[in-house]
Amino acid sequence: MTEQEIAALLRQYKAGQLSESQAVARVQQAGVxxxxxxxxxxxxxxxxxxxxxxxxxxxxxxxxxxxxxxxxxxxxxxxxxxxxxxxxxxxxxxxxxxxxxxxxxxxxxxRRPRQDVNPDKKILILTAGTSDIPVAEEARLTAELWGNAVVTHYDCGVAGIHRLFAHMHDIEEARVIIVVAGMEGALASVVGGLTDKPVIAVPTSVGYGASFHGLTALLAMLNSCAAGVSVVNIDNGFGAGVLASKINRLS
Known part of the structure; x- marks a missing residue:
């Protein structure tokens, strides 16, 4: 309801044109x-x-x-x-x-333009492999549409850990980090041990049979020994993008 609609409703209630229950019902219905x-x-x-x-x-x-x-x-x-x-x-x-x-x-x-994007408050998205990119892209676009500056580095998983270390500057600069990984999901723990920023881990359904469509990565991330790692559902790039946005936009 707009301020004008709320004011009109209050006037009707005050004038006895609406009962209390009718006014409450109008308020409840207004947003749906x-x-x-x-x-x-x-x-x-x-x-x-x-x-x-x-x-x-x-x-x-x-x-x-x-x-x-x-x-x-x-x-x-x-x-x-x-x-x-x-x-x-x-x-x-x-x-x-x-x-x-x-x-x-x-x-x-x-897409509608936003004037409140702060380029100094960055969300960093990392993937373990190229196969994880679709889930990472869901997170990236979600975070961007929610008004955030986003940096991405894809295919820097633990099978070639030197690729991750090449991005240490962005890891240090980010306010929130999203880590997207399938297989054994190890990248989230590694990143969690390298930063004092919150890490949002996204398990993906990428991997061979014993990955159980992402369940192995999910359990590995939930059992991470790195402090400050939270986990969303399997393939839930959208949920990670929303959570990262809410954290990033805190004052």
Missing amino acids: EDMGFAEVDQARERRQGFPEVIYAAGKTKEQVAAIMASLLAGSHKSVMATRADREMYEFVREKIPAAEYEEAARIIFV
Whole structure:
């Protein structure tokens, strides 16, 4: 609700035109747009600083386009739909010409300019291998759309640890570090031991049979002996990007 709408509601209640229960119901409903197939949380930006993000997998292209249009109408910030394919994007673009798509990140988005990006507050994203890049790109684009400066270095895992040490300057300069790794997930522990910054570890479903589709990396990261390493779910680049953004934007 806008300030004017809240003021009008209070005046109606004060004048006896609305009961207390009716006023409460109006406030509760104000931040939700019921579309039948979805209840769009238009108040999320006020609570969390960014509009609701659409998880496109499992939704029809018509549903994604409609939800995105609703969110764009209710916000001046970027809007995004994760885990989307190109066919879905082509449909959305017909309805929303400003929509863009990044194949590796699998994100449809409408980018709106932000004036609050601080280039001195950087999020660093590291991957163990090239196969981890799609998850890292999801994290990168998410963090950028949330208003952060992001630096990436890919394919610098423990099988050639000297590649990681070549990026020590950026490791030291970063305020938050996202480490994306499959296989045995060892890179998160190594980075955690090299920095005093928070490390967000993202296990990926990359690896041979005994990696169990990312479960091995997940358990290794959860059991890290390096202090200050937190872990998100398998392949959850989006979650890592959001968490890193929230940490990075603390004063």
